[in-house]
Amino acid sequence: MLKYTELVMDHFKNPRNLGKIEDASAQATEGSIACGDMMTVYLKVEDDRITDIKFESYGCAANISTASMMTEVVKGLSLEEAKQITWKDIVERLGGLPQIKYHCSNLAVDTLRKAIKAYEESAARSVKDESLS
Amino acid sequence: MKIFLDNCRTTRVLPEVAQVVLNYMTNNFARPDGLYESAQEVYDDLTKAREFFAKSINADSGEEILFTSGATESNNVAIIGVARANRNKGNHIIISALEHGSVMSIASQLKNEGFEVTVIPVDDEGFIKLEDLERAIRPSTILVSVIAVGHFVGSIMPLEQIGEILSRQSHKIYFHTDAAEMYAKFPVDVKKFKVDLMSVSGHKFHAPKGVGFLYVKKGTKIEPIMYGAESFDKRRPGGENVPAIMGMKRAAELAIENIDSSLSNLRKLQEYFIDKVESQIDHVILNGPRGEGRTPYNVNFSFRFIEGEAISLALSMEGVEVATGSACASEKLEPNYAILAIGGDHERAHGSIRFTFDRFTTKEQIDYTVEKLKSVVSWLRKISPIKAGR
Numbered sequence: 391m392l393k394y395t396e397l398v399m400d401h402f403k404n405p406r407n408l409g410k411i412e413d414a415s416a417q418a419t420e421g422s423i424a425c426g427d428m429m430t431v432y433l434k435v436e437d438d439r440i441t442d443i444k445f446e447s448y449g450c451a452a453n454i455s456t457a458s459m460m461t462e463v464v465k466g467l468s469l470e471e472a473k474q475i476t477w478k479d480i481v482e483r484l485g486g487l488p489q490i491k492y493h494c495s496n497l498a499v500d501t502l503r504k505a506i507k508a509y510e511e512s513a514a515r516s517v518k519d520e521s522l523s
Numbered sequence: 524m525k526i527f528l529d530n531c532r533t534t535r536v537l538p539e540v541a542q543v544v545l546n547y548m549t550n551n552f553a554r555p556d557g558l559y560e561s562a563q564e565v566y567d568d569l570t571k572a573r574e575f576f577a578k579s580i581n582a583d584s585g586e587e588i589l590f591t592s593g594a595t596e597s598n599n600v601a602i603i604g605v606a607r608a609n610r611n612k613g614n615h616i617i618i619s620a621l622e623h624g625s626v627m628s629i630a631s632q633l634k635n636e637g638f639e640v641t642v643i644p645v646d647d648e649g650f651i652k653l654e655d656l657e658r659a660i661r662p663s664t665i666l667v668s669v670i671a672v673g674h675f676v677g678s679i680m681p682l683e684q685i686g687e688i689l690s691r692q693s694h695k696i697y698f699h700t701d702a703a704e705m706y707a708k709f710p711v712d713v714k715k716f717k718v719d720l721m722s723v724s725g726h727k728f729h730a731p732k733g734v735g736f737l738y739v740k741k742g743t744k745i746e747p748i749m750y751g752a753e754s755f756d757k758r759r760p761g762g763e764n765v766p767a768i769m770g771m772k773r774a775a776e777l778a779i780e781n782i783d784s785s786l787s788n789l790r791k792l793q794e795y796f797i798d799k800v801e802s803q804i805d806h807v808i809l810n811g812p813r814g815e816g817r818t819p820y821n822v823n824f825s826f827r828f829i830e831g832e833a834i835s836l837a838l839s840m841e842g843v844e845v846a847t848g849s850a851c852a853s854e855k856l857e858p859n860y861a862i863l864a865i866g867g868d869h870e871r872a873h874g875s876i877r878f879t880f881d882r883f884t885t886k887e888q889i890d891y892t893v894e895k896l897k898s899v900v901s902w903l904r905k906i907s908p909i910k911a912g913r
Contacts, residue, residue, distance in 0.1 A: 451832060
């Protein structure tokens with residue numbers, strides 16, 4: 391069994407911001423069942439700021455805890471600030487992860503970025519729609 | 524409450540066994556090769572231990588027992604030793620797809636040395652097909668190694684029929700079995716199985732870690748893989764781990780005394796556990812066979828839509844210790860090969876949990892395990908983005 395920090399175990403046992411946002415501004419899913427890691431991130435965005443974020447995870451303790459920590463870190467940030475968050479920031483905030491688990495920690499940030507991109511694309515589309523009407 | 528259900532990885536040393544070990548550490552501590560009374564006593568005890576182990580597998584003589592550090596060393600000595608010693612006869616070796624990791628590694632090393640290795644597949648329950656074995660045999664085949672009991676999915680291999688096929692061949696093919704999950708749990712008869720070599724590990728039946736033996740049938744052409752000063756047994760240099768060997772003897776005596784009652788108790792417990800999980804948890808797959816073809820010491824389930832490392836970690840927080848076949852829990856980040864070998868996909872491997880019992884496992888422990896399993900599985904499914912029907 392791999393050794394996790396107490397903080398990782400705490401986020402695994404009591405994940406923050408777990409679940410779905412029904413009226414999410416955007417959502418994204420990354421990973422695959424075949425790889426053993428999959429995550430969905432839901433964003434609520436107001437005035438280019440993340441006002442709410444939730445996640446669902448199929449994956450190991452590293453996956454769940456990095457997702458949980460990521461949501462804590464980015465909640466309240468502007469989209470531009472959130473885009474600057476790296477997997478390294480999250481892992482450091484958790485007090486480290488076994489090296490072999492680094493790839494799991496990437497997924498949380500990758501899914502976040504994909505959700506932000508999805509939001510920006512849909513926002514751009516609606517701006518375009520408005521200018522057409 | 525702590526419930527250890529990873530007894531296929533290792534077992535606790537019984538107090539009666541630890542007493543024997545302690546005695547050979549602190550009192551009868553001599554090496555068997557001294558020319559004085561205490562050494563002679565140890566020599567006699569080791570000789571009797573060899574005879575005991577020989578008798579316990581229906582071998583002809585104590586000289587056919589070689590003490591080792593466990594099944595990994597036994598597998599190395601057996602497979603590499605026979606392969607190298609018989610290279611002039613052929614360079615082909617056959618193993619099964621469910622071999623222990625040590626046998627897989629040895630086979631890959633022998634490939635580097637120019638041997639050819641055929642891995643015969645297993646069916647969806649984890650049994651090798653005898654016709655596949657017969658097809659794989661070539662004039663250059665010198666050795667077949669098949670695990671006695673699959674350590675992940677619990678299938679009991681048809682050793683007797685394999686031995687029969689090999690003995691019918693027109694040239695000698697050595698037959699080795701890794702019996703780490705069979706010895707001291709099932710009656711073992713090397714004559715009935717027609718095996719030439721058999722690996723055993725002590726810590727699988729309540730002896731200390733780091734001790735085991737290899738049965739080497741008299742007349743087997745085998746080279747040593749370690750060299751050094753001769754001690755008790757010239758085939759393996761270095762001082763014997765006398766305390767552990769004597770402890771393993773006591774552990775084997777206790778296990779064999781109770782072999783029938785353990786088997787029948789565990790069979791009932793296993794059926795009870797499987798029924799309970801299948802009736803109370805949705806979307807579970809039993810990995811490996813049902814009934815008599817499966818060791819009663821093993822149950823392996825895949826829980827769909829969730830991942831095994833998270834399941835095992837969450838169970839461990841509730842005091843239940845188990846193994847998983849998830850890639851996330853493996854050092855190489857690869858899904859469990861045994862689940863893939865029986866036709867499972869990656870999801871099934873990632874969601875697999877192995878529960879392995881010892882003869883002291885109780886119904887109360889099983890009840891507690893199922894209760895915790897239900898809550899852990901339901902919690903992880905709640906947070907998973909993958910849902911049934913999607």
